[in-house]
Amino acid sequence: MNFTSGQRITNRDEDFIINDALNNNNGWILKVEGISELVKGKRFVFDTNIDKEIKVLDPIDTKLIPDTDYGYRKTKLFIENQMRNASVYSKQITIAHKAAFNLATYQLEPTLKAFDLPRPRILIADGVGLGKTIEVGIFLAEMIKRGKGKRIMVLALKSILGQFQQEIWNRFAIPLVRLDSDGISKIKSELPANKNPFEYYDKTIVSIDTLKNNAKFQHYIEKTKWDIIVIDECHTVANAGSLRGGLAQLLSTKCESLVLTSATPHNGKKQSFANLVNMIEPLAIKDDLDYTKEDILPYYVRRFKNDIDDESVRSNFQERKVVSIHADLGAAENAFLELQQKIKFEAVNSLDAADIQQDLFGRKSKRKQKRDLLFAIGLFKSYMSSPEAALSTLNNRIAKLNPVEDTDDVVENNLNILLDLRQRLQDNIDNAADAKYRAFKEELIRLKWKGRKNDFRIVVFAERIETLKALKQKLKIDFDLDDKVIADFHGSLTDMEQQRIIEDFGKADADFRILLSSDAGSQGVNLHYYCNHMFNYDIPWSLITLEQRNGRIDRYGQSKTPYIHYMIAKSDLEGLKDDLHIINKLKDKEETVYQSLGDAASVYKLYNSTAEEDLVTKAIAANQASLIDQPDTPDTDDGGFDLGDDFWDDATPALKVAEPILEQISLFKNERAYYDALIQQLKADQYLKMDDAHFEGDLLEVKHTKELNRILYDLPQEAKPGKIGDVYQLSLNKDDVQNAIAEARKKKGEWARFHMLYELHPVVRFLMTQLEASVDKNVALVSKHSRMPAGVAHFVIHGLVSNSVGQSLLADFFVLSLHINGGLQGKPIPFEDFVKAHQLDKELYTEVIEADDISRLQALLPDAIIFAKEWHMNREQDKLKWGMEKKLAVYEEKLKNWKASKDKQIQHEFGDKPEYGYLKSRREKKEYDIQTILNDSSQYFKDLTSLNGDAYLKVLAVFYN
Structure with a gap:
């Protein structure tokens, strides 16, 4: 038996609509929704290997009954619902x-x-x-x-x-x-x-x-x-x-x-x-x-x-402004960094260029000096975040020292040097010798930011958690701030804490005035709704990371000018000045990318933040700014990219689609008319109470009842009205909904009050299912239309063709016309053409339908079904089958070529190597993986392109004169 989504079935004397059909051991698993009174709105799963009495309603058994509603409203709604519920098989945008x-x-x-x-x-x-x-x-x-x-x-x-x-x-x-x-x-x-x-x-x-x-x-x-x-x-x-x-x-x-x-x-x-x-x-x-x-x-x-x-x-992107804030390092800070530079220079002088530029991170010759060099650079990097971050680096190293294994000929193992560095740092921290923080504080004062309720919001990014902690304490003291004003965000927070902070920071009524974030907050999160000032408290050694940070406020939908602030340390100390120059170049490069190329990763073509950080480390080690000005092309021998210069740096070619959106035919003059008719019909049939739903302009309000709450059990709680008896508010106006989304950002915990009124909304799906249930199974409504040619009956039929996994491949609405006295009149035509020819989308007038007319139409039904199958659906199915067979042949050729290529690779890799031990198991694993992909892909495409038996036909309505 043929099952597919959208079919109406009978099982255990109740009626259901199939929502999903899955092939299962020569049978079917059917996920259905009840539409008859006892099971209405409830969801079930049937296994046809167990439920043997499941029946797809036979169109030959369709009972024709006159539609007596004003303007044939029920007929038009029933057909419209079928079209809106039908799966589409189009390569255009439809919804x-x-x-x-x-x-x-x-x-x-x-x-x-x-x-x-x-x-x-x-x-x-x-x-x-x-x-x-x-x-x-x-x-x-x-x-x-x-x-x-x-x-x-x-x-x-x-x-x-x-x-x-x-x-x-x-x-x-x-x-x-x-x-x-x-x-x-x-x-x-x-x-x-x-x-x-x-x-x-x-x-x-x-x-x-x-x-x-x-x-x-x-x-x-x-x-x-x-x-x-x-x-x-x-x-x-x-x-x-x-x-x-x-x-x-x-x-x-x-x-x-x-x-x-x-x-x-x-x-x-x-x-x-x-x-x-x-x-x-x-x-x-x-x-x-x-x-x-x-x-x-x-x-x-x-x-x-x-x-x-x-x-x-x-126009939804604002032109950003970059603000560089310079901090001249004081004597105490320079004194500490002079020691750091001394360690660096001594290490560099004992290494050759190859050790630094090619093998800095390897474990070849002179490993001890490379360790000193990396230690010095790491200390510099942490200090560029904050003195507190550098102190944490030293404390962590001291805590890991092993007196037995570690020797003091490596600086990072020399306890005396480490303790001296730590003491100097601690003194600087105790004496507030922190030029960068002072400059940051002065900038906030210049901007007249005090952390009060009416002040603008600020995002501050720093790499080190110790920096964020220190900033929080200093800001609390210097600006007399409460904890509720400062949000600190980092990767060690729980998922609920992270979500709460991001959610609240994007709400107008939040107390947060400043968000201190590690780079855990640089990806994905929207921080631009009520914030247009961002500070890079330290500059990450990766353009990719820097671009991600800046993109938190400089993005689509930002309504104000985004200000990107950079905290830049300055010093005339020999060596240190050059290192700072290299770091500051990253800021300039990111700005150049922003103005021209559009993608930060395209600068170094490393496409990896860690690789970019390593490149900067090498530039500092070699004291060569040229390494980040004109980096060498990455070596591709190890599997790196070499697909042409434009592979990743350029956009993919724009699709050339003449009409990307497919406008759907409708029996109603507009969306408002359709939904209004739907509500009125459900009230007339007593599927809705009079106060369950009503329109005001473009806004439909639907009461949140106990039944609706049960059916929509999987809706997010925030999406539902506050309590039973409150209303869902669905609007046809996009601007109203988008304004509601913006309005919801004003209050913590709020979601948009208005939702889009369209077919995918679960409340609308519920209403459409109610309409389906209001028409008895195997019933088609009859309408008399005096503007049509006399003596002809037009059967509106929905034809479905599915594949062997229950997916609809063709959902066709067509009209078959027969003479009242028998015989086909012309070819079947698309329902869309029929609507236009007879202006069914205009107002219709209900006419008296005699019992004799119904009898004559009922007598025509068997011929209509035969003609529909033989003259239309069989031909459409043959065309579909031919197209699917061509696709399958192309795909099978692709499978064959892919398999041949993989076999050649295995032969090249293993050749005549011994067929035992690790090599044998490795080869067998690769061969198994290849065969699995081959089998799965082949079976999937066969299932996708196979046609499952005869087409399913459903008579929706009959028009006649």
């Missing part, structure tokens, strides 16, 4: 443009590009601040509309779980259950111990670290499949050998669609980037260390601010 965001064509490209792939999978690698979350929402909305987004899991940094969840709900009305510490505790209290939360909740958002560190969750994952998995900041999972990377690789096999996002998704190593691409499409790359730009171009999009032509988008 996401209705969501609450300012539509920009570039944001549609990731989804449109994904639709060109066998599996809709994509890497979104847009630059910092371009709205990757919106692009994810567009993809999710479109896949839901296609019936391929019922089960979704989002993996995000623990600091932004709430931010991501709220953004996707507020703009797209897609509910994600947040599995943070509180969410997991709630699950433990509400679900049985053996209940898989990923089966109970269809749509979840969770931190990958939560999954990585929770053995029980990993067990659940192995038994679960998703339609879509989203991995935000995917560069954290690029290393397949790490726990995160291994988990991501597993998850990529547990879903049909995969979305990866990151502004910096690769680290300059071909192997790491290949890991990400292989998660998207295992057949894309034949050799992980030897592939071309053309191999991977279909699987990612990358754009920068300068690539966006849309003026309405550009």
Whole structure:
């Protein structure tokens, strides 16, 4: 029997709509929603191997009854609902443009590009601040509309779980259950111990670290499949050998669609980037260390601010201003750094250029001197953050000294030198010898910032937690601040603490005036809503990190000029002056990138913050600013990138799509008319009480009843009205919803009061299901229309063709016309053409339908079904089958070429080496992995392109004169 999403079935004398159909051991697992009275609104799972009496309603048994509603409202609503509920099979945008965001064509490209792939999978690698979350929402909305987004899991940094969840709900009305510490505790209290939360909740958002560190969750994952998995900041999972990377690789096999996002998704190593691409499409790359730009171009999009032509988008970015604040180091600070420089110079003088520029981090000759050099540079780096950070560095080293093993011929093991350095630092701290803090304090005073309620907010970034702690104490004393005014954010906070700080800092009524953050807050978080001043208290030795920091306030949607402040130490001390010059060049380079190239990683082409830090370390060690002015091209022999200069530094080519958005046909003059008719009909049929829902202008208010609360159990609590009896407020006006989103930022704990009124909203889905339930099973409504030609009956039919995994491949609405006395009149035509020809979207007038007319129409029904199958659906199915067979042949050729390439690599790697021990097991493991990918890919595409039996037909209505 043929099952697919959208079908209406009968089981145990009750009626249901199929929401999902999964092939299972020569049977089907059907996820359904009840629509008859006893089961209305409840969800069930049926196994056809157990429930043998499940029936798909046969169109030949359709009972025709007259529609007596004014203007044939019920007929129009029933057809409209079927069209809006139907899965679409289009490569255009069909629903996401209705969501609450300012539509920009570039944001549609990731989804449109994904639709060109066998599996809709994509890497979104847009630059910092371009709205990757919106692009994810567009993809999710479109896949839901296609019936391929019922089960979704989002993996995000623990600091932004709430931010991501709220953004996707507020703009797209897609509910994600947040599995943070509180969410997991709630699950433990509400679900049985053996209940898989990923089966109970269809749509979840969770931190990958939560999954990585929770053995029980990993067990659940192995038994679960998703339609879509989203991995935000995917560069954290690029290393397949790490726990995160291994988990991501597993998850990529547990879903049909995969979305990866990151502004910096690769680290300059071909192997790491290949890991990400292989998660998207295992057949894309034949050799992980030897592939071309053309191999991977279909699987990612990358754009920068300068690539966006849309003026309405550009206007949502403000031109930033850079403020350099110079701090002249005092005598005591110079005295300490003079000792640091002495250690550095003595180490440098005992090393040759190769030791410094090529092997500084290796373990070859003269290792002791290199250790001294790295110790001196590390001490300098920590002092450039703060004296307190440098003191912590020394304390940690002293605590690790082993009197037996460590010798004092290495400075970092010389207790006397370390103690002297520590004492000098402690004296400087006790005497407040900290020029940078003084300059910072003076700048705040110059800006008239006092940390009071009406003062502007500030973000301060520093690498070291000791620096953040010291800043907090000094600011509290010097500006007489309470703890509630200062937020300190770093990676050791719990997920709930991180989310609370980020959430509150973005609210108008928050007490926070200043956020002190480590670089844990430099990725993903939105800090720009009520903040446009950011201080780089220290300058990170990576342009990638610096760009990420600045992007927290300099991003899409910033309403004020973003001010980027840099704290810059100055000294005339020999050697130190040069080191400071090298560090300050990083600031200048990031600004140059901002003004021209658009991507910080393109400067050094290392694509990795750690590699950039190593480059700066070498420049300081060699006292050569030229190393960061004109760095050597990275050596690609170790698997680095060499795909052409424009591979990663340029945007991907813009898609050439003439009409990216597909406008849907409607029987109503506008959205307001449709939803108003829907509400009025449900009230007339007593599926809604008179005060359950009503319109005011463009705003629909729907009462939050106990029944609705039960059905929408998986909505975030913040998305629901406060209590039973309050109302959901759904608006057709995007501006109202976006204003509500902005208004919600004024109060802690608030989510947007207005939601978008469109088909994906769960409340709207509930109302549409109620309308479906109001029409008895196997019933089609009849309308008499005097403007139509006399003596002809027009049967409106919905035809569905699905594949062997229950996905709809074709959802066709067409009209078959028969003479009242029998015989086909012309070819079947698209329903859209029928609507236009007879102006069914205009007002209709109810006419008397005689019982004899119904009898004559009923007698025509068997012929209508036969003609619909033979003259339309069979032909459409044949065309679809032919197209699918062509795709399958191309894909099988791709599989064959990929397999041949992998076999050649194995032969090259192992050749005639002995077939035993480690080599044998390694070879067998590689061969097994290749065969697994081959089998899985082949079976997936066969399932995807196979047609599952006859088309499913449903008679929706009959029009006649």
